[in-house]
Amino acid sequence: MAKKKKNRPTWDEYFLKLAMLASERATCPRMHVGCVLVKNKFVLATGYNGSLPGQPHCDDVGCLIVNNHCVRTNHAEINALVQATTHGVNINGTNAYITNMSCTNCAKALIAAGIKRVVVFSDYHETLATQFYIDAGVEIAKLNMPQKEIHYDLKNYSSAKKTKKSR
Numbered sequence: 001m002a003k004k005k006k007n008r009p010t011w012d013e014y015f016l017k018l019a020m021l022a023s024e025r026a027t028c029p030r031m032h033v034g035c036v037l038v039k040n041k042f043v044l045a046t047g048y049n050g051s052l053p054g055q056p057h058c059d060d061v062g063c064l065i066v067n068n069h070c071v072r073t074n075h076a077e078i079n080a081l082v083q084a085t086t087h088g089v090n091i092n093g094t095n096a097y098i099t100n101m102s103c104t105n106c107a108k109a110l111i112a113a114g115i116k117r118v119v120v121f122s123d124y125h126e127t128l129a130t131q132f133y134i135d136a137g138v139e140i141a142k143l144n145m146p147q148k149e150i151h152y153d154l155k156n157y158s159s160a161k162k163t164k165k166s167r
């Protein structure tokens, strides 16, 4: 049997890594979350928690706290849904890859939009999301956090070296 290549992620790990990458765009210092909506290994939409378009970011003007939660941003799941909506993409039947388990409201929005499976590696505090997902028949997969590193080696994995030599 062929040996599994070191550093080659599974599909679930691959899309979770994309969610981790999306979270790098988050603008609230209290929380960095990324969400990627995937159907048949095809990325339909991505999102991260951030302010409304044109509005100031928590990183620049501070958080807007109500009941100990920052309410300035739309959450990653909502922003992924909004991206799909604004592009006319139907996300019914998709997998949602999220860095953190959803909050209750995002879980309800994803369920209403027809997602079938949620893949996460981290929990969210005080949330009924898991119960809502279970009640709606949405499969929950909790994985270990994939390796953070991007294993791209310019010298070995591109023709750059060769090109340089052949000059």
Ligand SMILES: [Zn+2]
Pocket: 027, 028, 029, 030, 058, 062, 063, 064, 070, 071, 072, 073
């Ligand atoms: Zn904030």
Ligand SMILES: [Zn+2]
Pocket: 075, 076, 077, 102, 103, 104, 105, 106, 107
């Ligand atoms: Zn949320």
